[in-house]
Amino acid sequence: MTEVAPDEVDVLVDAWRRERPDLDTAPMEVLSRISRLAHHLDRRRAGAFSAHGLEAWEFDVLAALRRSGPPYRLTPGQLVRETGVTSGTMTNRVDRLAARRLVSREEHPADGRGVLVRLTAEGRETVDATLADLLAAERRMLDGLTEPDRAQLVRTLRRLLSR
Amino acid sequence: MTEVAPDEVDVLVDAWRRERPDLDTAPMEVLSRISRLAHHLDRRRAGAFSAHGLEAWEFDVLAALRRSGPPYRLTPGQLVRETGVTSGTMTNRVDRLAARRLVSREEHPADGRGVLVRLTAEGRETVDATLADLLAAERRMLDGLTEPDRAQLVRTLRRLLSR
DNA sequence: AAAGATTGACATCTCAATCTTG
DNA sequence: CAAGATTGAGATGTCAATCTTT
Numbered sequence: 608m609t610e611v612a613p614d615e616v617d618v619l620v621d622a623w624r625r626e627r628p629d630l631d632t633a634p635m636e637v638l639s640r641i642s643r644l645a646h647h648l649d650r651r652r653a654g655a656f657s658a659h660g661l662e663a664w665e666f667d668v669l670a671a672l673r674r675s676g677p678p679y680r681l682t683p684g685q686l687v688r689e690t691g692v693t694s695g696t697m698t699n700r701v702d703r704l705a706a707r708r709l710v711s712r713e714e715h716p717a718d719g720r721g722v723l724v725r726l727t728a729e730g731r732e733t734v735d736a737t738l739a740d741l742l743a744a745e746r747r748m749l750d751g752l753t754e755p756d757r758a759q760l761v762r763t764l765r766r767l768l769s770r
Numbered sequence: 771m772t773e774v775a776p777d778e779v780d781v782l783v784d785a786w787r788r789e790r791p792d793l794d795t796a797p798m799e800v801l802s803r804i805s806r807l808a809h810h811l812d813r814r815r816a817g818a819f820s821a822h823g824l825e826a827w828e829f830d831v832l833a834a835l836r837r838s839g840p841p842y843r844l845t846p847g848q849l850v851r852e853t854g855v856t857s858g859t860m861t862n863r864v865d866r867l868a869a870r871r872l873v874s875r876e877e878h879p880a881d882g883r884g885v886l887v888r889l890t891a892e893g894r895e896t897v898d899a900t901l902a903d904l905l906a907a908e909r910r911m912l913d914g915l916t917e918p919d920r921a922q923l924v925r926t927l928r929r930l931l932s933r
Numbered sequence: 934a935a936a937g938a939t940t941g942a943c944a945t946c947t948c949a950a951t952c953t954t955g
Numbered sequence: 956c957a958a959g960a961t962t963g964a965g966a967t968g969t970c971a972a973t974c975t976t977t
Contacts, residue, residue, distance in 0.1 A: 613928075627898075633909075634912055637923055638908050638912070640924070640930075640931055648805060649805075673789065738790070745797035746796075748930065749800060751929055756926055757796070760923070760926050764800065765776075767807055767914065768806060769777040770914055
């Protein structure tokens with residue numbers, strides 16, 4: 608028999624099976640683990656970011672601008688769609704990032720209602736250095752997986768996400 | 771060739787590969803999907819809860835009490851450890867749940883510093899009905915997976931979570 | 934002094950209302 | 956009037972300080 612180390616969700620599921628033996632807890636086995644892994648990831652991410660003086664929300668905005676490519680400019684609306692927060696939140700985030708000189712606001716050349724948010728040189732340097740550390744931290748979270756298992760995991764997660 | 775539907779993370783990873791071809795984005799393929807699935811799950815959960823007039827944070831507390839078994843009583847400290855929030859947050863949550871008569875506060879019989887939080891009959895009925903709906907909603911999120919794939923996914927997630 | 938719970942200050946999010954321009 | 960951005964109100968979280976009891 609292969610020994611499998613129980614995790615926190617095994618404890619959770621056992622408790623529910625004891626108290627509610629009528630319910631099928633199979634979905635919990637998958638989705639509680641997804642949820643808890645996401646929280647663990649948030650903490651690891653926060654650790655990687657704090658080494659560069661960034662909060663997670665700051666990284667999210669800077670990263671969206673960085674991966675959009677030169678000239679590293681997006682409207683607040685595009686940033687809202689990239690990051691999944693509301694427009695009020697994004698106005699606030701851009702205010703604070705601009706105060707730190709990591710982004711700047713520019714008038715939209717073609718639309719008087721609009722604004723363009725641009726990554727500054729300092730913002731770009733910060734996000735580039737942070738991303739390298741973030742990926743290194745994430746790699747450490749995954750180093751218990753074999754490559755075939757990792758690839759299979761990606762396929763399964765993609766199927767869940769694309770519905 | 772099997773066609774695989776691309777998801778939102780494929781778009782994200784492609785952007786990074788274009789802008790930072792020097793970086794190995796493999797960790798992102800797993801962990802960005804975990805993170806986004808967790809957010810999708812949060813929205814589904816909120817939907818299942820709202821049908822019963824509950825917020826997610828309310829369910830988290832009631833569920834911890836319910837699965838602890840009769841007499842459905844835990845200290846605020848135990849609830850903090852079960853739910854992963856801070857003690858200040860838990861004081862607040864218990865206040866609001868008690869105002870809704872879903873839990874009640876009792877003096878701890880053996881420790882004058884302590885308090886016991888008890889699930890009321892109404893709280894128990896609410897959490898029992900909500901849990902059934904939650905599991906049904908979660909089952910729908912997973913119904914694209916074959917049983918062997920689901921079982922393999924659980925094994926892989928458990929390995930990631932137990933380190 | 935340590936442990937358990939509470940309180941208050943502060944940060945950040947969402948939602949709805951508002952302002953400006955197309 | 957629709958779209959884009961901003962503002963303000965309210966909800967909920969964290970953190971650090973405090974109070975009570977062990």
